[in-house]
Amino acid sequence: MDNRVKFYSWLIGLLDSAHLTFEEIADEWKEAHANQDNNVLDKRTFHRYRENIQSQFGITVECNKSDGYRYYLKRDPVDDDDVTEWMLSSLRLASLGDMLKYHNKVMLDTPPYNTEYLDDILSAIDKQYLLKFKYVSGFGAESDIVLQPAFVRYFKRRWYVVGVKKQRSASEGKANSSAEVDMRKLVRCLPFDRISFLKLICEKHPLPAKMKKFLTPENYYEDCFGIYRMENVPVEKIR
The missing domain is CATH 2.30.30 (SH3 type barrels.)
Structure with a gap:
């Protein structure tokens, strides 16, 4: 899977449960399983990826300046996000597939045919x-x-x-x-x-x-x- 897509999925999952500064996000990324190439996250790349997440998934990675410049997810409460959740779930499964290539500790159901x-x-x-x-x-x-x-x-x-x-x-x-x-x-x-x-x-x-x-x-x-x-x-x- 493309490393950018891995990052999108990882960041959305991370900020779904916590509000973090850029420095905290960068530190988490260093140790993330999705970061198999041990890439370092710089601010310019981070802001570009924020824009991509907004355009592709309709999810805004917002910065709360009054809370120490912490980032969090902002979703539209009116929109039905079932399709978005499906897309994210598919990305996570694809990322998981990369990690499981050399493991035999997961048992899966038969995938849908055709x-x-x-x-x-x-x-x-x-x-x-x-x-x-x-x-x-x-x-x-x-x-x-x-x-x-x-x-x-x-x-x-x-x-x-x-x-x-x-x-x-x-x-x-x-x-x-x-x-x-x-x-x-x-x-x-x-x-x-x-x-x-x-x-x-x-x-x-x-x-x-x-x-x-x-x-x-x-x-x-x-x-x-x-x-x-x-x-x-x-x-x-x-x-």
Whole structure:
């Protein structure tokens, strides 16, 4: 991992639990496990890295002059920082991987499969493209699917893509977006590890406004527990 990224992750973790002066931060860095090259931290580099942390993670490393020029983390209380925490967690795990190359004292769960599809699926979501792939059901049945992806979710060590399955016209064999079809019945939540031969159909197919509003993580999984949404099951309050 890039030494700069190691420092970003390390500094955020350090200042999450303490307010420190630059001198204290520099001393901590000398002994840090992340500093495997024993680099010395100078002020110019430190301030440049502060700016990078702000631009990349949206976290401000603030200086409190009234507290002896101590640095601390300033987060926006309004922003949802789930994505930021995911990024930081990924960085820490990557850094940990470097440290564990020559150790056998950590036991890990099996990582999620087919994460190589994540970039293409996110690209399709951003560009409003369709996805075409082969899908194998839990019963072993294979089918060709064209999906209009809306968002992805990571749940219990599996990646899922949630979107609208496109109907096919019997006469033309093309994806059909007829308004007569109840699109909610065509929403699918599909795990990456059952997908193969994924391709992007590089033509814009935007979701209708109502479906776009419905197919957000917050709205789709409202009042749900688990990964699958059951449309015909009424919401039940549990005291």
